[in-house]
Amino acid sequence: MKKIFTILVLVASLNVIAQKQIFESPKLAEKIAEQKTVAIIPFEVTINYKKQPKNFSAEANKEQERKMSESIQSSMYTFLLRKRDKYSVAFQDVDKTNILLKRAGLLDKLDETTKDELAAVLGVDAVVGGNYEIEQTKSEAGAIATAVLFGGFGGKTGTGSLTLTINDGKDGELLWRFFKTLDDSIATSTDDVVERMMRKVSRNFPYDKEK
Template sequence: MKKITFLICLIATTLIQAQSTKQIFESPNLKEAISSHKTVAVLPFKSTISYKRLPKNFNPETNAQEEKKSALSLQSGLYTYLLRKSSDYSVTVQDPERTNVLLKQSGNFDKIDDLTPDALAKILGVDAVIKCTYAYQKTGSEGGAIVKSLLIGFGTGKVATSDLTMNIYNAKDGDLLWRFYKQMDEDVMSNPQAMMEHMMRKVGRNFPYEKS
């Protein structure tokens, strides 16, 4: 009995640790640098979609299109969240439509990774850029997850894992000022809006531009 109890506790601890994987980096110059920031831009996300087991109907071209769609959807979702809470922050977030038009006009919309953060900030006319990567891996079937949710309860129908990395770079010198990493489980009942809300609740507690 003791062995079973110990095993249950060990599994529970492991699950809690797996669900709360979070890492934060703050530059020693963070507070000084952001004190003069007025406007920041959210770049299109670098989004990847993968599968633990490739589905039979997997199409690389379709998957690539979904990644591009996800990149813009996540950019828009992050902007909407920050805009909704703008009174809590010390900076203005540039409209992503303007951000993307400026990137396209300069011929760099598809070359974000080829430019330094300070070069991107100069193109966009902002004091800092927020650069994010989002890696989504589907790990289970939605049908099985729905059944599990109905039998056991909502929140138990895990279908995927996701990794979010958010970096804030200073426009003046391109230095990394702040970095946030979070690994999460995605439920079968989640949607892009709920997913962004979930992610930003985790980020919001540590977002450096939040007014004190």
């Protein structure tokens, strides 16, 4: 019995480790102290399906990814703006960020551009970015039916992972990385995703003056 309990604890511990991972560069504190303005770029979003739905459209799926990319960017900016007094840096307005990226012809080429190149175009000291990957495992209708059948709301429709990164604007070096797995549901919006993630991040977010 004791052996079984030990195994269960070990499995649970490994599961927690897999769900959340944090990397900090040895230069993090030094670099953060020099930074004043930070830009949040659109996130890279990938939407996959465990079982591809009928009438699937690759074009429509790509458009959904694009919209979610900018929505996560906007939600994160709003979250940080609400708590701006807590942070040691100012965050560039995301509308300005996207206009500058579009003007430079980089809005659709973020994966082909280094972070120091982006920082130079945006006129900032660091760049916050990341990616969100989600795999839909159940239809929305099925999730609603499950919620009604078993009570409550927000049936699970998929699983996702969200990575948040901070890169230095001078040399593009990765200073900080946060990875977290998330469950997606019919009640989950991008605001919810960002809110949940930032609650987990808050104690480790480098720009938090209370950290």
